[in-house]
Amino acid sequence: MLSYRLFIYVLAAVFLVLASGNAALRRNPRTSKVMICPSIFVDPSGKGNFTTIQAAINSVPSYNKRWICIRIKSGVYREQITIPFDKPFIYLKGEGKRKTSVVWDAHDSIATSATFTSQADNIMAKSLTFINSHNYPLNGSGKPMRPAVAAMIEGDKSAFFRCGFIGLQDTLWDASGRHYFKLCTIQGAVDFIFGSGQSLYERCSISVVAGALNGVAGYITAQGRSEANETNGFVFKECNIFGNGKTFLGRPWRDYARVLFYNSSMSDIVVPQGWDPWFSTAHL
Template sequence: MLMIVSKNAGEGFSSLQEALDSIPPGEMQAVTIRIKPGIYEEKVTVVREAPPILLLGEDQHSTIISWNDNAHTLGADGEPLRTFRTGTLNVFAEGFTAENLTIRNTSGPGTGQAVAAFVDAGQAVFRRVRLLGDQDTLYTGPGRQYYDDCYIEGDVDYIFGPATALFDRCHLHNKRSRGYITAASTPEGAAFGYVFLDCRITGGEGVSECYLGRPWRPYAHVAFIRTVMDGSVTGEGWHNWGQPDREQSSRYEEYGSSGPGACPEGRVAWSRQLTAQEAAQYRILSVLDGWHPEGY
């Protein structure tokens, strides 16, 4: 099934949510929604009952889904939304894919948690997607997620959650100093949390002292494999969130980091530099437990 969303009158649905809402209940056939260039100012939800959905933009810089809720925004019930209800794009359906578009939360710095993409699906794929925000830009809920050639920016805990998520050739951008890229809450016993393969990290002008991660929950797992890091990354690399006991249970790992932010001798003692043999185990099929999203 193919749908079109466009800013041009008569060219399809004018709203992405309108297109999603038009899918008949119980529909099983995969749905592709082609999104024409434009800025779509709307809060979008892909419900759990939806069939496999592909949101396909024409260009990641000109096809933009945008909203501005933050943790202090009042909801319809008159209560603050808090973090988990702030998402611009909210994905609950199995078998979700987004390609060639931008998802942003424009709430701005200093407004607290403001999620751009809230992804709570068993399997989800993002290819050539820009995720723009400040604090808590991307929530990765339970399940397996794959991010390919994506751009993700923020300042505080801007990739967070319990997912097993593989970031393949992605660009992470620190917007302000003394921030944190990841806040993983990997479940106890999970083999993998966040794995970054062949990525790069940059910072805005003058940005410094940014940490690769801090443990939102005790068993956080994050691995950076062959990542190019600029000077915005602090030499310590990792932060314990003021909870020294989590130094014993968290697993923070690197292999082959390069650039001014790569400082193996300066990293906190409770992180690890992997051997070549250990790093070789960090492959798509291994991390995602046999699921290969390229065939998805």
């Protein structure tokens, strides 16, 4: 129990630092003046600087050192987008997670199927949804269920506010780095929050669609901490778990997987045993 408390304290301290850094977008600490984030506008109708999100990302200079806001008009953007490692300090801002969405259909290779891939450090996104449409519509696509990633996050110090991540299997690959998710909606059925990130999920909606599995229970998490001295793990604080079918809270992707649900609401879709050992039983 002590190790879990220490983990929470350390994680909370990390995200206090992240939050103070993000505040610099709005106010200069020396002058107290509001700072304006230079903006690039994306509008599919052609009324902005670009019609695609990827074109806007490509326009950001490599090794950029100041925040640049990419403002994305409402609509459905059918494209696969990547923020490469050499383009930090990008802020993607949609007009609402029900109004602005990025949709792509790809599967199998989790390394290449993601609708959204973020490799750079210091990335923020707000008010948009990332969807991998390969397994949709649920129970009606006629396709076998396959890993189909909606978002892969592997840069350090990334934050997501009021975003959506929609898929069925392997929806959100929280791959590596320190990440913060607040008021986000994450949907899936099998291992749909997975990876080796050191991440805090606060007041997020965890939407389980295990009813699509025809009576088989799903899994919310598959965390990938592989050594006892690694600092990564997932903390879900004041989250809400709901949906259909039955689900485990998670199963260990690696031997030292670490996941903590704190003060969260769980409906009766969560099976009584809570966790499945998968292939790793030594450290449960």
